[in-house]
Each structure stands twice: as structure tokens, then as C-alpha cells.
Amino acid sequence: MAAIVGIILRVLEERAEIIGKIVISLIGFAWTMATFFIVPVLIYEKISVFKAIKRSALVFKDTWGETFIGHFGLGIIIFLLALLGLIPAALGYMMGGLLLVIGFAIAILYWIIIACVGSAAQGVLTAALYRYATTGKISPDIVPEHLLKPYTNEVL
Numbered sequence: 001m002a003a004i005v006g007i008i009l010r011v012l013e014e015r016a017e018i019i020g021k022i023v024i025s026l027i028g029f030a031w032t033m034a035t036f037f038i039v040p041v042l043i044y045e046k047i048s049v050f051k052a053i054k055r056s057a058l059v060f061k062d063t064w065g066e067t068f069i070g071h072f073g074l075g076i077i078i079f080l081l082a083l084l085g086l087i088p089a090a091l092g093y094m095m096g097g098l099l100l101v102i103g104f105a106i107a108i109l110y111w112i113i114i115a116c117v118g119s120a121a122q123g124v125l126t127a128a129l130y131r132y133a134t135t136g137k138i139s140p141d142i143v144p145e146h147l148l149k150p151y152t153n154e155v156l
Helices: 002-015 018-034 038-045 049-062 064-083 086-095 098-135
Strands: none
Touching: 002 018, 018 049, 038 049, 038 098, 049 064, 049 098, 064 098, 086 098
């Protein structure tokens, strides 16, 4: 369903003038946000797709701040880690020859691993945010109990 909506929005965007493109982009953004929690809703609540879209939108509305901050922060961390992949590529480029190929191969392999780890981390974060939005609790499996307590002036 998301693919169908995406295709429809893309076709409309290609045919629209500049104002229409802006409006369609905003609709696409709203659709993305409304379906942000669709997978956890479908898994945990076992409801129909249309009800899941409505439920996902409500969950997102309740936690939009935490969602943006969490995913933006995680995105920055993943980006910074991905920058480290430039090191073997740059070293290979400076050394030349076979080391050029080896440096770029290491960088590409590293970026593939970072992409997989980042995707898994985004999924875990989405599930944790869904749990927080629906129960008001953070799972101790994800964040240890002692980290959830308010800061005090006690010596650790």
C-alpha cells in the first residue's frame, strides 16, 4: 500500500507545477510520518491495514518529538561512523596500485556493515518508541533500570 501511495504521489509530482510539487511533497512527508509505526502496530496489535495506518498516525502524533530526536540522533551517529570508511579509501588512494583497490574494497565492505547495523538499530529504536508511546514505559531490556532513575548528587 505504501508503494502504491508513493507511486501515485510521484506521478502527480512529475505533472505538477512548482506549488503543486511542494504540496505533494508535504503530503508525501505526512504519509511517511503517518505510517512510521505501521510495522510495530501490525505486529503487536494485529489489526487491519487501514486501522493500522490510523493507529500508527496516532502513535506518531503522541511521540513525534521523541521520534524525531531519536532517529535524528541515531542518524548522526551512523553518519559519523560511516565517515570512518573514508580512511581506508583515502589511504588506498594515496598509496595507489593494488592498495587503491584494497582500500576501496575495505571502505565499501565497512559501509555495507554500517548500513546493516544502522538499519537494525533504526528498527529497534522504532519498536522501543512504539512501546514507550503505547505503554509509557521503556523496556529494561533496552535501557537498564539504573539509567532511568533521575540524576542525584550521590557518588556512584
